Amino acid sequence: MVKSVPEFPYGDLLFYLLRNKGVHTWDHRPCFLTTAHSEADLAFVMAAFKESIAEMQSAGFLSTPPISAYLVL
Numbered sequence: 001m002v003k004s005v006p007e008f009p010y011g012d013l014l015f016y017l018l019r020n021k022g023v024h025t026w027d028h029r030p031c032f033l034t035t036a037h038s039e040a041d042l043a044f045v046m047a048a049f050k051e052s053i054a055e056m057q058s059a060g061f062l063s064t065p066p067i068s069a070y071l072v073l
Contacts, residue, residue: 010062012027013056015027015028017051017056021051022044
């Protein structure tokens with residue numbers, strides 16, 4: 001098992017949550033999207049990431065960024 005990256009101490013939890021939602025990646029390793037992935041695949045992965053991050057935020061593992069972080073100028 002790969003050790004946690006110090007900059008992301010809850011990475012193992014994120015990977016667990018993603019796997020639980022059907023997104024399987026190799027912990028703390030790069031993952032790639034290719035032209036073989038459909039728009040539906042991309043939407044599925046993005047939704048799983050958003051849900052997992054929201055779960056980690058609501059449980060207090062990650063802070064919630066201020067609303068200004070979502071604004072695009």
